[in-house]
Amino acid sequence: MAETNSSSAFDAEQGYQKKGNTYFDDGREIELLHFVYDRAEHVRNSPSAVLAAIDEYARSKNYLMNVGQYKGKIITELIQEQKPQTMVELGGYVGYSSILFGDVFKRLGGKRYFTLESSPEFAAVIMALVRLAGLDDVVEVIVGDSGASLERLHREKNLEHVDMLFIDHIEFERDIKLCERLGLVSPGTLVTADNCVYPGQPEYWSYMTASVQERRPAFNREEDERKRGNPDLIYESRLVEGFEPSGEKNVTLIFLSVAFLPITLVIVLLSLAANKLLGLLSGRNIKSLRSSSGKNVLVTGVGMSKGLTLARSFQQAGHRVIGADFEPDGALSPGRFSNSLARFHRLEKPTAKHGSAPYIQGLLDIIQNEQIDLWVSCSGVASAVEDGGAKEIIENRTDCKAIQFDIATTRTLHEKHTFIDKVRAFGLNVPETHTITNHQQVQDALRKAPSGRKYIMKPIGMDDAARGDMTLLPKAPWEETVKHINQLQISEKQAWILQQFVKGEEFCTHAVVINGKVKVFASCPSSELLMHYEALPEGSPLNLAMLRFTQRFAAKYGDGFTGHLSFDFLVEDTNQQDPEQIVLYPIECNPRAHTAVVLFSDDQDMVAAYLSLLAKDASTPTVVYPKSPKKYYWIGHDLVESLLLPLARLLLLRISVVECLRHVPVFWSHLFFWRDGTYRLDDPLPLLALYHIYWPMQFLNCVREGRRWSRLNVSTLKMFEC
Ligand SMILES: C[S@@+](CC[C@H](N)C(=O)[O-])C[C@H]1O[C@@H](n2cnc3c(N)ncnc32)[C@H](O)[C@@H]1O
CATH class of the missing domain: 3.30.1490 (Dna Ligase; domain 1)
Known part of the structure; x- marks a missing residue:
């Protein structure tokens, strides 16, 4: 028996809508049915046309949790090899996999394909779509919990042996044991399962890879006969990645970095030449911007777009900026190449082994040696709590002030449950x-x-x-x-x-809070992997509602509550015009700077707001909002997502020319009308360093160490390992 798995790294890669917080059972499945049946005459009796219509819906309307074409291809190839007569699928959703696999299965002479689905509504959708595709003579949809259905099918002698099993629901381990006990799987059966790595099925995976000796004790201990399985079955297990082996993914991206290097070099050289010329014409040099009243400002996390934006903004305002960052495994921080920095320091990343002491000592040394007046902490999630500890030590031992919450506050806000408790205690709305x-x-x-x-x-x-x-x-x-x-x-x-569970749209906010007062504020539509930033208008009811929530929250904490504060909200009714009537559900708080800070690039008022912490009378009442209507994107992300991946899929004949070209207008509109979060004409080197030094070094490290990742965030330098 073999085992397949697919990482969800590229679940959305086919251009499906973003997954979002609510991604099923909100009416979209019925909407899909209408969508496909509106095209019934064009797709009837054609499984591929029905699948194309489902894909079209997921690309243009709402995300669907289908197996998708890439992972589907792995399974269809296995069906071709195995030529099963009886196949069972656990978890059918809207029938995408039933149609994709059922079609191949039928053409190869398969007799009975059972799709087991617990939700009666989803099952009804599967039945309607399977019928439309002309596969209802082989695909049987069984409604109800898969465990009960398997037992009943077996009892009624409708299912005595399974040649191939596809598991794509939740109860992986329970149902494989059930199939073993009922004798449905036996030597020769091919068991395939989705999502073994992400989101992960550790119990199932360890069960499937255990030896007879390892299985026996658990079998003997288990009193419930239904959960015992058959310890004598040995599986030949193998993990298969849904898109391509991560090694290939890394090598492809390194190759892309090299291929695009000449273009980036031309951009950088032209920018440097333009700067020189502008400097000569205006008679000033970027390094001469420092004002006599300028402060010494330390910005940590300058490799991330948020840190880089802050460093550049302070430098533009005439301050001396010192940058610092982690450089994991020698991958040089793109921020160190920014000409906004007077100096760059490498920091020791806090680790479980060495704790946070070397990190905090490193910060203290910089602050003392560089005579820092203000530390703008721009931490990533890995050092958020340590930065709270560092703030206390730094403010106790030096005159430097920190834009950072203390450790207790940071901890409380960092964890979802303590954060929600806090909001509730403050009398604000919570889910x-x-x-x-x-x-x-x-x-x-x-x-x-x-x-x-x-x-x-x-x-x-x-x-x-x-x-x-x-x-x-x-x-x-x-x-x-x-x-x-x-x-x-x-x-x-x-x-x-x-x-x-709140069905609603997601929004995020970024705020700078000084002594309980919100000084800087922006809000934007949000999503799971946010790579496009567009601020809500200052006067919009939703922006005002989120600002008021943030102000009330900050005021409750009061004096001493100083730091970056961002919230994620779910909003059910976004059309409400009265901010006070808008019901916000805060679901998460990040007590650190948000990438949305890019919306304030070069904003001198924002810099003044930060510096008000150093002023004796810091009672500046106004809140700074993003001024320019600019929207932000990251060219590397868009290039891969909107141009190169669709092109690769087209070349592999996985999508049509029309689908491939669908992304092109969006890409061009970003290129011409949006601003890149890293590139700046007067500071072009971080762009070069980001795409041609930092990321290639990370990919190389992944290849060397066999590390796997599912997604990248270009702006925060975060690699989601799996
Ligand atoms: C990831 S979706 C399946 C996607 C589908 N295989 C495809 O690729 O098109 C998981 C489905 O499993 C169903 N499910 C979850 N638990 C189940 C259970 N115990 N029995 C049957 N179905 C279940 C859910 O309702 C959902 O529709």
């Missing part, structure tokens, strides 16, 4: 949230829930990459809810939150 440390608490909370309200579970303290499960609770019937809860690893050590 209903419970901290969960045992299974019973979930049941108790769900039993008391208002009718119709749905909830999701999120583990506390885990990286977002590990969160994939958006199962809405309670499930029907109640036993399903209990089953779902019981398979979660909940304990005192690994607490979770149970949070009200």
Whole structure:
């Protein structure tokens, strides 16, 4: 037996809409049905045309959690090799995989393809689409929990053996054991499963790769016969990446970096020449901008776009800027090449082994040696809490002031559950949230829930990459809810939150708060991997509502509450015109600078707002908003996402010319009308360093160390490892 897996690195790569916070069961499945049936006469009896219509919907309307073409291709190739007579799919959703696999299966002489789907609505969509595709003679849709359905199909002698199994729901381990016990899988069966790495099925994966000796003790211990499986079955397991091996991905990106180097060099050289000329014409030099009243400002995190923006803005305003950053594995920070810096220092990254002492000592040394007046802490998520500790030590031992919350505040705001507790304590609106440390608490909370309200579970303290499960609770019937809860690893050590599920649009904010007063503020539409920034208008009701929330929150903390503050909100009704009537659901707080700070590039008022911390009378009442209507993007991200990936897919005959060209106008509009978050005419070297030094070095390290990643954030230098 073989095992396949696919990383979700490229789930959205086919140009599907962004996944967003709410990504299924909000009416989109029925909308899809209308969408496809509106084209019924063009797609009837053609599985590929029905699939193309589903893809079109997911690209133009709403994201759909389908297996997609790339991962689908891996499975279809396995079907071609295996030529199964009976195939079972666990988790059908809207039938994309049923149609894709059922088509190949039927053409190869397959007899019965069972799609098991727990949701009656989704199952109805599958039935309608399978029928439209002309596959209802082989694809049978079975409604209900997969466990109960497997048992019934077996009991009624409708299913006695499975030649190929595709697992794509939630209860991976439970159902494989059930199939073993019922004798549905046996030597020769091919078991395939999606999502083994991301979002991850660790129990399932360790079960499938365990030896007979390793399985026996658990088998003997298990009292519930249904959960025992067959310990004598040995699987030949193999992980298959959904898009391409990560090694190839890294090498391809290094190759791209080299290929585009001449273009970047031309841009940089032209920019340097233009600067020289402008300097000669105006009779001044960029280094001579320093004003006599200028301060010494330390900006940490200058490799990230947010740190770079702040460094440049302070330098433009006549201050001496010292930059500092981590340089993991020798990958040089792009910020160190910025001509806005008087000097650059490398910082020791806090690690579990060495703690944060070397990092904080490094900061102290810089602050003392460079006589820093103001430290603008621009931390990434890895050092947010350490920066809180550093602030306390620095302000105690030196005259330097820090734009950073203290350690207790940073910790409270950093964790979702303590943040929500705080908002609630301040009398502001929160989604209903419970901290969960045992299974019973979930049941108790769900039993008391208002009718119709749905909830999701999120583990506390885990990286977002590990969160994939958006199962809405309670499930029907109640036993399903209990089953779902019981398979979660909940304990005192690994607490979770149970949070009200809010169907709404997501927005994020960025604020600079000085002694409890909001000095700088911006809000933008948000998404999971935010790479395009466009501020909401200053006077818009939504912007005002989010500003007021931030002001109330900051005021409650009061004096001494100084730092960068950003919130993620879900908003159900974005059309409400009265800011006071807009219901905001804060779901997360980041007590650190947000990349949205790029919207304030070179804003002297923003710099003044920061410096008000050093002023004796810091009572400047106005809030600084983004002035220019500029929108921001990152060329490297857009180039790959909007041009090169679609082109590669076209060459591999995976998409049509029309689909490939669909992204081109967006790319050009960004190129001509938006601003790049890294490039600046008078400071072009960070662009060169970002794409031709930093990222290639990171990719090289990944190849050398066999590290895998699923997504990159060009602006924050973050690699989501998996
Ligand atoms: C990722 S989607 C499946 C996508 C589908 N295989 C495709 O690629 O087009 C997972 C589906 O599993 C269903 N599901 C979750 N738990 C289930 C269970 N216990 N039994 C049957 N279906 C389940 C969900 O309702 C959802 O529709």
